[in-house]
Amino acid sequence: MTAESPAWLMQGAPHVWRPYCQMKTARPPLPVVATQGARLVLADGRELVDGLASWWTACHGYNHPHIANAIRDQLDRLPHVMFGGLAHEPAYRLARRLAELLPGDLNHAFFAESGSVSVEIAMKMALQFHINQRRIGRTRFLSFRGGYHGDTLATMTVCDPEEGMHSLFAGVLPSQVIADLPVDAASEAALDALLAERGGQIAAIMVEPLVQGAGGMLFHGPEVLRTLRRLADQHGVLLIFDEIFTGFGRTGRLFAMQAAGVEPDIVTLSKALTGGTLPLSVAVASTRVFEAFWSDEAGAALMHGPTYMGNALACAAANASLDLFEDGTWRAEVARVSAALSAGLEPCRSAPGVIDVRVLGAIGVVEFAAPVAVGALCEAFAAEGAWIRPMGKVVYLTPAFTTPDADLAILTAAIRKVIGAGGVEGSGGV
Incomplete structure (x- = not known):
């Protein structure tokens, strides 16, 4: 945390036990103050495209x-x-x-x-x-x-x-x-x-x-x-x-x-x-x-x-x-997301350490031969305007079905750029 972190985060941090992390060494969480559509609004004003729909829940986007x-x-x-x-x-x-x-x-x-x-x-x-x-x-x-x-x-x-x-x-x-x-x-x-x-x-x-x-x-x-x-x-x-x-x-x-x-x-x-x-x-x-x-x-x-x-x-x-x-419009939305994930992630197949790229519906996966560095990758993706949290050996996307094409492009471009630069290996996690 930095001096610019919101007061509620700094004051509450000693008392919150977070999921799936070693509290002593984990990077600080990103403070979210609002959501809209497919985006998370952070306390510092940045907006991140949510590539996970909050652990696969916000299928229609936020604040519908x-x-x-x-x-x-x-x-x-x-x-x-x-x-x-x-x-x-x-x-x-x-x-x-x-x-x-x-x-x-x-x-x-x-x-x-x-x-x-x-x-x-x-x-x-x-x-x-x-x-x-x-x-x-x-x-x-x-x-x-x-x-x-x-x-x-x-x-x-x-x-x-x-x-x-x-x-x-x-x-x-x-x-x-x-x-x-x-x-x-x-x-x-x-x-x-x-x-x-x-x-x-x-x-x-x-x-x-x-x-x-x-x-x-x-x-x-x-x-x-x-x-x-x-x-x-x-x-x-x-x-x-x-x-x-x-x-x-x-x-x-x-x-x-x-x-x-x-x-x-x-x-x-x-x-x-x-x-x-x-x-x-x-x-x-x-x-x-x-x-x-x-x-x-x-x-x-x-x-x-x-x-x-x-x-x-x-x-x-x-x-x-x-x-x-x-009304069934979700079917066309999922097909659109699926096509965008297929096109956007396929170039990752040639990236260092990648052993598979696969897509089914609104699920896009880039799999590595070894566990990836979750914390470091989260920060790198956030720097590209995307909230993507890998797990184990996979970097994956499960965006809201309503995610606009431009935001889908941000997500897949962030993955291509970050994993293309190497340095993805780590201790895994979720």
Whole structure:
């Protein structure tokens, strides 16, 4: 921090524990005082084009008037009431609309606040699904290398154990079954054999459809999801799709699962659900899963209830965000962003250390052979007018769908310039 840093930053800095960084050595954060469209306005007056849409949430851009007005209106009427024994219109309308938008019979929404918690709820649903049907011993989950599902205790166990962020807890948390994605005949056969051997221990398979996000923006084809659906049915386990990152248009479809034409038994949603305004998540279960809890026995109920479950302000924001998806213009916006990312990032393929450049929908990735220097690169990108925070071995873009062409050009030009100058290697991180 410098003498020009705002007073609130200097006064609060000793008391704020920031995410994903070593507090002793981390560079100071950039103070943001306003947002608009695809831009962050800093305390010193600079504007940065946000290449990440605030960790993939602000899909419609910042300060969208339709979402903002919906939140203001809801605030004046009913900001929040407990969801236990009470109901309100925004949550019930949102649950109905999600059921109408999601494929198949994903009809039953259980609300929470964060994506990690929605994954934990999905895991709890899957475990109790089997318990309620007297299927004893199904206490494990099968997930995949390269996968990431959150930072809470249970979700850490289904992340890639080798990806580094949670490796410190190896041996402390319950072990799960981690496999390779079935991307070819050999890996499909290996997964089939694994399920034949251990299927009686497994409650559900969990996967991020089409893109493993925080694990490195790793892409796989829709045929993988069809394989997982077939194997889950064959071996009597549930299938959970974690669409917290991929849901709501990011891959070019409203939900990534639609590319494969299959549905999971449970899907988790968050991130862009409220258009980047308020925390909200949901685990949506199929009718088959829901009916396993439908009983005269009190003990068969799902005993879970986050304090801010179904928060009315957040649900109002989510309904307003869904309004913006209804006219379908987002599809053309994502296609435009995708084309700009493809054209703008392709020249990076020849940059030092780069091993791949890939684009899917509004996701653009430049992958390096080794972890990159996150802090130094953030500063270099900011000097070029872009907010881009790499993670692990990738420099990536997930901008708002509404990002103007000129701002997309700033983002891709910043990456070309900075990585072309070399000096990207570092200790990784997120």
